[in-house]
Amino acid sequence: MEYYPQQIMYTCLFLSAKSENNFIGINNFSKTIPKTTPESILKYEYTILETMRFSLMCHHPMRPLYGFYLDIQNVLTKLDFNRLYKDYMACRERINESVFSDAQFLYTPPQIALAALYIVDDVVCMRYLMRKFGVKRKQMLEKMGQVDKNKENQKTENGEAAALVEKKEVLAEVIKEETPINEQKDAATIDDKGEDNNPDEAEAKKVEKKRTPLERYEKMIKLIKECSVKMQEKIDPTVEEAKVISLRAHFCLDPVKYFKKITTSRPPAPANPEGEFGVKRENSDQDDAERETVKRVKVT
Numbered sequence: 001m002e003y004y005p006q007q008i009m010y011t012c013l014f015l016s017a018k019s020e021n022n023f024i025g026i027n028n029f030s031k032t033i034p035k036t037t038p039e040s041i042l043k044y045e046y047t048i049l050e051t052m053r054f055s056l057m058c059h060h061p062m063r064p065l066y067g068f069y070l071d072i073q074n075v076l077t078k079l080d081f082n083r084l085y086k087d088y089m090a091c092r093e094r095i096n097e098s099v100f101s102d103a104q105f106l107y108t109p110p111q112i113a114l115a116a117l118y119i120v121d122d123v124v125c126m127r128y129l130m131r132k133f134g135v136k137r138k139q140m141l142e143k144m145g146q147v148d149k150n151k152e153n154q155k156t157e158n159g160e161a162a163a164l165v166e167k168k169e170v171l172a173e174v175i176k177e178e179t180p181i182n183e184q185k186d187a188a189t190i191d192d193k194g195e196d197n198n199p200d201e202a203e204a205k206k207v208e209k210k211r212t213p214l215e216r217y218e219k220m221i222k223l224i225k226e227c228s229v230k231m232q233e234k235i236d237p238t239v240e241e242a243k244v245i246s247l248r249a250h251f252c253l254d255p256v257k258y259f260k261k262i263t264t265s266r267p268p269a270p271a272n273p274e275g276e277f278g279v280k281r282e283n284s285d286q287d288d289a290e291r292e293t294v295k296r297v298k299v300t
Helices: 005-019 026-032 038-042 045-052 062-075 081-098 109-120 122-133 137-178 181-196 199-208 213-231 239-253 255-265 285-299
Strands: none
Touching: 005 026, 005 038, 005 045, 026 038, 062 081, 062 109, 062 122, 081 109, 081 122, 081 213, 109 122, 109 213, 122 213
16 A cells, blocks of 8 residues: 555545635644644645646636737737727626536637637637738638639539539449459559558658648637637526526535435434334234243242
């Protein structure tokens, strides 16, 4: 055994008092427990926290929001400061409101801060991210133009796609008929060997698949939009549901009251005048005979 259980128990008790907002000073805590010192209790504090993977710092979106507020002033130098300050104060309100949503469990604090900025002023948010990712306006305009062209060409391509598929199938059948079977097998084996035995090509493909700055920007904007939608979801419980939630919160904050409520609400156990197995025992002739024999034995 590497650690003595009693010392670990004292340290766990001290940590639990901290986490439940019932903090007791280490000197007063050690005085109440005999044969302990503050050093012996604090010795295993970080060891226990590391094994439990407990984080001492709670990251809040307010801190990254203030960092973005300062960084935007350096990146967007021509932006009106009064406009940015109003956006910053409005973002603080949005973040406070988002505490009641599920965004805190699904997204990181910087993502929530950027989503709040996107809700308040999407133009500033997009311009800031474009500068940070190195995306130029020409690239965005070209991308928007490609999207419009794709939408226009979808209608015409849908009709042409079926004809192209039919042509490819016909050509494949013609090639198979013209080439002998042995050549087809040799070509198939060469292709299989090339795919399996060339790791350099696989790595080259992975390198080619790396995202460009524009793709990273688009991914970040998509993530921020999803987070903004989650932040704006309103939780509107009924009156009965709100009462149940408030009662649960009340008893969670004061578990002693909950314990007293449980003990007082239970009905008292009825007295059992009957026998051991719940069946009332009746006098019989055999019992009377046994009593008489006991009396005779005592007299003799």
